[in-house]
Amino acid sequence: MKRIRDFFNQGGLLLFVVGRVLAGIPIVVALSLLVFMATQALPGDAAVAYLANTATPERLALIREQLHLNDPIWLQYIHWASGALRFDFGTTLTGETQVTTILAERIQNTLILMGSSGLVAIPLSIAIGVYSAVRRGKLFDNVSSLITLVLAALPEFVVAIFVVFLLATNVFQIFPAIAFIDPGTLAWSRPDMLVLPTLTLVLAVTPYVSRIMRGSMIEVMESEYIQMARLKGLSERTVILRHALPNAIAPTIQVIALQLAWLAGGVVVVEAVFAYPGIGTVMIDSVKGRDLPIVQAITLMIAALYVVLNILADIGTILSTPRLRTKYARKNVKSDVFAAMGGDE
Amino acid sequence: MSVVRVENVDISITRGGIKIVENISFEIAPGEILGLVGESGSGKTTVSMALLGHTRKGAVIETGSILIDGHQIVGAKEEDLRALRGGIIAYVPQDPGTALNPGLRISKQIVESLEKHHPEQSAEVHMARVREILTEVALPSDKDFLMRYPHQLSGGQQQRVAIAIAFACRPKVIVCDEPTTGLDVTTQSRVLATIRALCREHGVAALYVSHDLAVVSELADNVAVMYAGKIVEIGNRDEIFFHSSHPYTRRLIRALPDIAGRNQILGIAGYAPMPWERPAGCAFAPRCADAQAICSQEAPAHTQITQTHFIDCHRYKDATKIAPTPRVDRDVVSASGDNFLLSISALDGFYGSRQVLFDTNIHIEPGECVALVGESGSGKTTLSRCIGGLHDDYTGEITYFGQVLGKHAMERKKEQRRDIQYIFQSPYASINPRRPIGATIGRQLDLFFGLKGSEAQMRIKELLDLVSLPHSIVTSFPDQLSGGERQRVAIARALAAQPKLIVCDEITSALDVSVQASVIETLNQLRESTQVGLLFVTHNLALTRTIADRVAVMRKGTIVEYGGIDSVFNSPKADYTSRLLEHTPSLK
Numbered sequence: 001m002k003r004i005r006d007f008f009n010q011g012g013l014l015l016f017v018v019g020r021v022l023a024g025i026p027i028v029v030a031l032s033l034l035v036f037m038a039t040q041a042l043p044g045d046a047a048v049a050y051l052a053n054t055a056t057p058e059r060l061a062l063i064r065e066q067l068h069l070n071d072p073i074w075l076q077y078i079h080w081a082s083g084a085l086r087f088d089f090g091t092t093l094t095g096e097t098q099v100t101t102i103l104a105e106r107i108q109n110t111l112i113l114m115g116s117s118g119l120v121a122i123p124l125s126i127a128i129g130v131y132s133a134v135r136r137g138k139l140f141d142n143v144s145s146l147i148t149l150v151l152a153a154l155p156e157f158v159v160a161i162f163v164v165f166l167l168a169t170n171v172f173q174i175f176p177a178i179a180f181i182d183p184g185t186l187a188w189s190r191p192d193m194l195v196l197p198t199l200t201l202v203l204a205v206t207p208y209v210s211r212i213m214r215g216s217m218i219e220v221m222e223s224e225y226i227q228m229a230r231l232k233g234l235s236e237r238t239v240i241l242r243h244a245l246p247n248a249i250a251p252t253i254q255v256i257a258l259q260l261a262w263l264a265g266g267v268v269v270v271e272a273v274f275a276y277p278g279i280g281t282v283m284i285d286s287v288k289g290r291d292l293p294i295v296q297a298i299t300l301m302i303a304a305l306y307v308v309l310n311i312l313a314d315i316g317t318i319l320s321t322p323r324l325r326t327k328y329a330r331k332n333v334k335s336d337v338f339a340a341m342g343g344d345e
Numbered sequence: 346m347s348v349v350r351v352e353n354v355d356i357s358i359t360r361g362g363i364k365i366v367e368n369i370s371f372e373i374a375p376g377e378i379l380g381l382v383g384e385s386g387s388g389k390t391t392v393s394m395a396l397l398g399h400t401r402k403g404a405v406i407e408t409g410s411i412l413i414d415g416h417q418i419v420g421a422k423e424e425d426l427r428a429l430r431g432g433i434i435a436y437v438p439q440d441p442g443t444a445l446n447p448g449l450r451i452s453k454q455i456v457e458s459l460e461k462h463h464p465e466q467s468a469e470v471h472m473a474r475v476r477e478i479l480t481e482v483a484l485p486s487d488k489d490f491l492m493r494y495p496h497q498l499s500g501g502q503q504q505r506v507a508i509a510i511a512f513a514c515r516p517k518v519i520v521c522d523e524p525t526t527g528l529d530v531t532t533q534s535r536v537l538a539t540i541r542a543l544c545r546e547h548g549v550a551a552l553y554v555s556h557d558l559a560v561v562s563e564l565a566d567n568v569a570v571m572y573a574g575k576i577v578e579i580g581n582r583d584e585i586f587f588h589s590s591h592p593y594t595r596r597l598i599r600a601l602p603d604i605a606g607r608n609q610i611l612g613i614a615g616y617a618p619m620p621w622e623r624p625a626g627c628a629f630a631p632r633c634a635d636a637q638a639i640c641s642q643e644a645p646a647h648t649q650i651t652q653t654h655f656i657d658c659h660r661y662k663d664a665t666k667i668a669p670t671p672r673v674d675r676d677v678v679s680a681s682g683d684n685f686l687l688s689i690s691a692l693d694g695f696y697g698s699r700q701v702l703f704d705t706n707i708h709i710e711p712g713e714c715v716a717l718v719g720e721s722g723s724g725k726t727t728l729s730r731c732i733g734g735l736h737d738d739y740t741g742e743i744t745y746f747g748q749v750l751g752k753h754a755m756e757r758k759k760e761q762r763r764d765i766q767y768i769f770q771s772p773y774a775s776i777n778p779r780r781p782i783g784a785t786i787g788r789q790l791d792l793f794f795g796l797k798g799s800e801a802q803m804r805i806k807e808l809l810d811l812v813s814l815p816h817s818i819v820t821s822f823p824d825q826l827s828g829g830e831r832q833r834v835a836i837a838r839a840l841a842a843q844p845k846l847i848v849c850d851e852i853t854s855a856l857d858v859s860v861q862a863s864v865i866e867t868l869n870q871l872r873e874s875t876q877v878g879l880l881f882v883t884h885n886l887a888l889t890r891t892i893a894d895r896v897a898v899m900r901k902g903t904i905v906e907y908g909g910i911d912s913v914f915n916s917p918k919a920d921y922t923s924r925l926l927e928h929t930p931s932l933k
Contacts, residue, residue, distance in 0.1 A: 230399070322494040
């Protein structure tokens, strides 16, 4: 194990990424196993759900045969997993449509929602975090601390309802409360429909990231190199933007990635509130209808997204930390070894 | 004409008005170096930062005047201070490892003060200056070097970069805050030479803050001695080091280990008071052998002795001159192998695939102190960790009274674990902060001897007496103690096991010289009374001479010289040993 690790560590960033992706595979396999078992454990019988009122013992037996429900469970898993590898999650129970066909359009809508939320939330929370750290103990810091604490304590569906109350129904009627997006069109053709779901997710994500950013920034601002920068006579603006911010962002990247991954799960609830046509609404409908192939496909995708975002976060951390970046950049290996040996003194 | 003129400066904590430093006055002429010496808590760093108009959070320069090249610092606007900082007055930090920005290339870190203070010059002029100053501090200035980050440099190179940053804008004054503390002796002597040359050549006035009197004696023209927030004596180098009249300065010099091995060192009992616990009258009186009634009632006046020499002491005229106690040469004749307390033979140490120790052989006899000296990265700590059973990645043998020791502490017998005790470098990290001192020491008594209750309490008191700590300390927690007291607790904890061997890993490097001296005295007495053997690991060669019988000099994992302390230091055989000795600063 150690030698394999050494090999990847010496081989630069590309090999590191390959190594991390390879290490991600067993995790995804384990996740798929968990997802499969968990959906199997759901109460109810897919065959009963499928036939609903028309169930007779004969027809039930036939359907069970068609769905391989009589096979041993491990065989069912292998059958399903080998399909999943080819992005073939089978057909839905309620129709003859392919799961992937249904999901393709919905996934795009969800990604649009997640993307717009991330694009607003990340810069916003970094800005809030930095500014509260700089104004530590002052009015802005105290107020933003209070607001972010309240928001962090509220579940996102409460935030969603509050947003609807404020901006769509009772107080102002600016944006639609329900996202009517025609099937076959993508969400960005109706930006007004996107506003409230995005706002809800932004409000859900910003508190965490801004608080971590604030803490990280405060730690950096108290370091000796910041004092040194001030004693060089640099302006406070230069000290904050050039000396503190780049060093404070690296520890925050991991939290941003986790929050983005959380968005993928949080989106389910928010989509349901706004009836937004993404994977979240499909997911909820499918759970209600015991449409296992869809539930499995979506859960597996969200789980895989976690793994991917974590790998991206590691790469981001390396790229934003010179110490790590030079370790993985091949051409500088020599000078690193040099420094480690005590340089040329 | 003085370029630095400090007059009657008081700096206090805004809340509560407690004074951190009081009535500070001194001047520095261009090209001159003023050494500011003092132990921890004396306020020397506070004074040095005040020259740049910087105070710690919650502190403020209350009264007085600080003129830097004619500019008044006290009460100056932040904007005006920024124009001076880095331009007229620059700062060299204590630890460049934490004071250089890890996220910026070194060229950027040097060039940005030029950009700030000389915006009228072009980028080419700035880069030319960066190259010039790097050459002056004896660093390469090629593109590859300029593009490096701080972590790609060695400690000595980092400190040179910090010096280059300070000198980049051709300042009139520089403030150096113990800039060589973390460096090896050879690196230290080169860095000091660089600072000295730059100050002389460019007529820069320097304030050099240090707790290391030997370094200051080699560098400074004038010296100010601080104690408990006041300058108690100030004069030129010779006046302070050879004609001092202040009891504190005299004791401080006597506490300094002497590389030439002429004198024994002498500690100062007690410790310097914190700002909020300073006594009325002279703050040194409680520790002063010459103190009389007046000393604890009235603060002594600032008295002029010569043109340059000033002193704050009631008793300077008739204070006792402490004659140095001559040290007896201590070359031992080796006993036979059967009586060896500990013997290390053909030990090769590794970190994974990297070998860090090569064929090391050492033995220690009962009651003997063997010093292991070397620069950072020489492998001395790894070797002592092997002995302590903390590092088990080695081949070769460590025998204890003829029995081969298990590699890991857990593979050793309980008696062996009891007999070999380890004292760590940092007393701040090695004592459980959540246990009172009594419990920390008592744990050993319970573990090794099954002592509990009043019996244990009795024994704890005996141990505290041995290391000169008051009995009342048993209920204290570590954060209520000073560094020196904590290290004594660590020693008492080791002694509680009644060890035959104590491995001391740089145990005095976090301590003030006066405290270091008394810790060494304590260990020397213990050696005589209990016949405990010591392995004394240190990078401080002068200190070695005050305690060791034999010395092993390590370099890059190999013992390059091994023998009696006086024969090695008087006539070193290895070039490396001579080089270390030559670069070790001393009072001359």
